[in-house]
Each structure stands twice: as C-alpha cells, then as structure tokens.
Amino acid sequence: MKFSTKLSLSFAALLAAALCAVGLAMVGRSFADGMASAEETFSARQYAEKYSIENTILTQLGTSGGVYTTSAMSSAVQSFAEQTPGSCMALYLDGRNSVYSNLPQGISRTDQLAVLEAGTGQSSYLRAEGQTWLLLTVPLNIPGVDAVLLSAYDVTSVFASRDAQLTAWFVAAVVVLAAGAGAAGAVSRSLTRPLTRLQSASSRIAAGDYTQRTQVSTDDEIGALSRSFDEMAGAVESRIAALDTNVRQQKDFIAAFTHEIKTPMTSMLGYADLMRAKPQSAETQREAANYIFRETHRLEELSRKLLALMGLENLSDGEESAICKAPVTDRALFARLDRAMQTAAPEAVPIRWQPGGCTVLADAALLDDLLRNLILNARRACAGKPDGCVTVSCRADGADAVFAVQDNGCGIPAEDLPRVVEPFYMVDKSRARAGGGSGIGLTLCQRIAQLHGSRLEFASTVGQGTTVSLRLPLQSDLQREEADHASE
C-alpha cells in the first residue's frame, strides 16, 4: 500500500475520531446543561405551586375544624390548576389514589404510579404523544394526610435543541471529513512525491541505468535520504565503471599476454620443428638454438615480471602498510645499482650517477627494481648510438626528492607517451623484443610508483632522448641519519 494512502487513511480515521469526541462532548455538555437548567427551573416552580396549594388547603380548610376531606383538597388543587395556565398536575392520596389530574392523556396511570412508587422527591422523564415530559413528585405537608403532588413539565424543547445540534454536527462532520480526506490525500501525495521519485530512480538503477538520480532538494529527512541515495548511486556508478574498466583491462591484458606468448612460441615451435624434421647445417642449428634460448630467456623474464606485477597489483595504492617503507638515501641506492649494472653488463651504455643527498621513505627493493627497469629501458633506447649515455640523478625540489633517468636515445613519439605504461605496449615491438624487452617493465614501474603514492612522468623527444622522473617526499634529518646508519 502506498505511504500516501496510509497517511490519508490514518488522517481520515483520526479526524473522524476527533470529530466524534468533540461532538459528543459539546452536544452532550449542552444537553446536560439544558436538562439541569430545566430540572432546576421546574423544580423551583413546583415548590412554589406546592406552597401555594398547601397554603390554600391549610388556610381554607383548616378553619373548618382542620378536616381535610378528599373532595375539598381535590377542589383546591383543581382551582389552583385552572388559575395557572399551562400547569399539568395530579394529586395523589395514600400513595395510589388520584383525586385530581389534568395530566396529558399520553401519561398513563401506570407511568404515574411508577413515578410515585419510586418515592417522593424523585424526577422522571417520559415520552408521550411526540412530546417529552419531566415528571416531578413532591409531598404536601398536610397534617394527617399522605398527599403527593405529581407535576408534569414539557421539556420537548430541550431534546429538540439537542437533536438539532446533533444534526448540525453530523452535517458539519461529513463536510469536514470529506474536505479533510481530500486535503490529506493531496498533501500526502505531495509529501511523498520525493519518495516516489526515489523509488523510480532505484528501479531504473536496478535495471542497469546507473546515471539516474533523484534530484530531491528538500530540507527534511526525505531530502537527506535522497541525497544519500544519490551519493550511493554515484558510488555505485563509479564502482561499476571501475569494474567495467578493470574487466576490459584484464581482457586486454590477457589478449596482449596471449599474443606475447603466442608469437615467440610459434617461432620457437617452428625452429624446434625444423631441427627435429631433418638434419640442418650447424649454422642453421646454432641460429635456431640461439633463437630458442633467447626467446625462452625472454619468456622467463616475462613470467618473473608478471609474477612481480601480480603481487604488486594485490596491494592498495599509497597505503603505508602495503609495502615495507624505510628511509633510503640516494647515494646508497645509486651505489647498489651501479654495482649491479657493472656486474650484469659492464660493456653496455655508460651510466652517470648524480645523487643529491636526498633521503626518502620507500621500499628499497621496489625502488631498486623501478630504477633498474628504467635504466635498462634507457640503455636499450641508446643501443647502437656511439655517444649513448644514461644519467641517473636525484635532486631536492621543495619537499620532494625527484629521481630521474635520462637518456639520449631514440626517444618516444608523443602519441605513444600516454600508452607506454600499458601492459605489453611497446613502441617498436621488434626492436624491444630484440633487446629482451617484455612490454610490462614500465607497467611494473608505474605500479611501484603508485604504491609509493606517486607516478612516473615522461618527457621525450624523438631522436634526442627520454627523461623519466619520479617524485617522492623527502624525509627529516633524523630519518636521514637512521638511513645513513643502516647503509653502513
């Protein structure tokens, strides 16, 4: 059931209950007051009549020896009633004997006796011939005589007034209820319209349209709920987009990886089949073996880097706990790299080291891998160039330390610069494969930079060289001393 319907029905029921209570209270109070006033008025009137009748009886009859005969008393009451227009009364002696009565025909003797049997000093209401009567009994103080005066007073107007008020209340209540219910329906629909939009937006989002928003700007709880819903929808949309991107990247990665595996495998299979099929010349066999060895080594390097990359992919970007950070000085780092490079390929392109005395907080092993990959890429770029040279530097720039690997090699075209960190992307595949490149080295370096809360920046000119830089925050003097002590 709709919330607006619940609101409307609840309001209508409450309004009806309130109108009922008000009607009962007001009409009831008015009726009770009317009855009390009528009873008080007619009671006083009857007492006046009683005194007058008693006076008449005692004064007129008492002088004749104090004998109060039935006929004499009856005549006295009759005389009084005839002199008092509108009076309706009956005189009863000894509890049951009516000696005079001018009560309306509708008030039967049975009714009169019932009132008398209730005792003197009582009042009763009786409905007869379309009128309502108030019957009052009062004893007469006649010595030696059990006399009771029964008077009837017309109180139809009191009941008629009440009925008129009740009718007016009923009509007013119906009108108010109808108007109130209609207004309640309109107001509740207006108040719950944002909820309807919220429900509609959530249905469309559930159907896959993540761009839907409620756009409710009210300053109440519903507005707050709508804003929270919109934020949630935005987060869901972003997450879905990120998941879609991730899935697409994974697909692309698998496709590229598959292609990278397939190409050398095809050639390796071809050379192996060639060697297996028929005897070949020694030169041919050597060429095939060299190719198979070279490609196998490259695939081994590829698998190693893939494993490293997969391990880093599981870590969160920039989180301190994701990697093991410690103060690292550029001098120590450069010294280790220099020894490693000399050992691996002493005849390769020379490297110039330019430390700046900076200390950074980083994972030494990962930073080492990052610089090593950049240096290898720079050497490949300078391959075949007589004056090829790679410069590795670190300088302070404000609060940061900027590591840079610069070469004067072939450079990278501008249109390829944004894609060089993509997995398996190589500007010149044949040249990169010939140099042992796997296509994921820069991807790995970028991931390492992201784990340190930074990113690689590329600047290159075709034919002149490339500079790859990395910014890391500098560390305090205390941390620098600890790093120097650790490197010793």
Next chain:
Amino acid sequence: MRLNETKWMRRFAALEPKTRRAVRFCGAAVVLCLVLPLGVFAAWDGLLLGNPRPRPDPEGTRPLSDAGRQNTTACLLYDCAHLLGIDPARSSIYDGWTEQPLEGADLELAQARCRAVVVEAGELGLLESWQTEDILDLFDDNAYTLTATTAPAGLTAYTLEYTGRPAEPADVATPETAATPETAQPSRSVWLSMTLTAEGTPLTLSWQDSWAPWGAELPEDALDGALTLMGVEGFTDWQLLDWSHRLPDAGQCAYSAQAQLYVSVNRNNGLSITAASMTEAELAGIYGEEDSR
C-alpha cells in the same frame, strides 16, 4: 451517478487486497465515529426515560423528612413556621389570629379541652397532683376569664386569666381573726394558655401562677412527658441540649432533626412547654453551639 459508481467501484477493485482492506477498515471507523454520537444519545434517552432519579431541591427549601411529615404535630408546626407564618406561642389578634367568642356550647367545649390537657399534663408528671387540682379548681371559680383565638389549619389558642384574693376559711372567720392588712394573704394571678390542634393536641402550654416559685426543679422525665403530651415522642433522634452554662433556668431542652422541632420545658413561675420548627442550622444560628448529650 451509476457511471461514477461503476468507475469508483472499478478503481476500488483495482487496488491491492491490503489497500482494499485498509480502505474498508478506515471507512468502517469513519462511519462508526459518525454514528456513535447518535447511538450514545439514543442510549442516554433510554436511561433517562422511565428511570426515576433524585430531583434537585431549590435553594432555600428545607424539606421535612417523611417521618416528620407523617406526624401531625411536627407537620403542623412546620407549616406554621414555613408556610402560614404563625407562631403558636403568640396567639393574640395582633399576631393575626381570629377571636372566637365563647358562649354556651363553645364555652363548655373549650373548658373541657383545657381540662383534658391539664389532666394529661398531671398524669405525665409535668404538674404536681396538687397543682393539677388547683388549676382544675380554677375552672369552678367564676372569677376567671377564658378567651379563644383561632388560626388556619384548625389551630385554637385558649387563654385563662385569674386574679383574685382567696376566701378566708368560714370556721375561723371572727372579728378577732378577720383579715387585716398584716394577716391578709396576697392576691393571686394565674395565667393558663395553650394552643391546641383540631385534635386537641397541645402545641404549647404555659401556666404562670404568682404563688408558684421561680425555677422549681423539674422531674427527670419532664421532657419525655412534654414530648408525649405533644405527640412527638415517636421520633428516635431527640437530642438533649444543655444550656445551663448560659441560661441557668432554661429547663430541659431537646432537638429532633427528623421532626425539625426544638422543644423546651421549664418551671419558671409554673410550667412552660414550647415547641418551634427549625432546621439544625437555624438552631445553631439562634442559640450558638451548645453541649449536647
């Protein structure tokens, strides 16, 4: 109208079952609230009609109890006080009473009624035996006057006045024993008044004799005798009142709320029995708060 009804019915039928149930429930509640006052007032009328209930007494009325109303003396005294404006103890023509000539049979009747009250008073111990005889002797002495006045409700007040010098005994009447100013007995004044109902019941009785002592002691049951004399001994709530610390010669007094009567008896210069109809509040207002026992 039919098309609209069909349209509303179709719209109602198209609602969910839960909504239809809620609409029905709400509709029933609304109808109940509209009809409830009608039912309440109909029930109220049912309770009112034919069911007696206590009526209000107008302000200022002092209803006499049923027991009081059934007693002639209490009822009559009540009427005298609240309706007729008559004080049974003040019965002169200046108090609104009517003079009644007493001659012949009326005189004999009056004498008989008065004698009867005196005899009954003596029998009830309100008078000594010699006092009773002495008063009855007065009726045989022509030196008294007897008057009567009447009031509504059959009240009659008799007043006997006697003034005279008692006769000297005949057997000792000699010149030597003839009365002299030094030996003559003083004159005597007797006043006997009573207000009687049509049945002869006294509402008041007063006997004043100049030869009687002032404040003579009353017998212990004098008040009971007075109540019996007036015919109001049947009320069970007579409460004795002690005015002795304020009025040493007040005699014996009592009050009954059922009868709304205050009765007093004393022997100041003879015998005086009075009764007045009043409420407890009026009694307290006139006499203040007194000890009762």
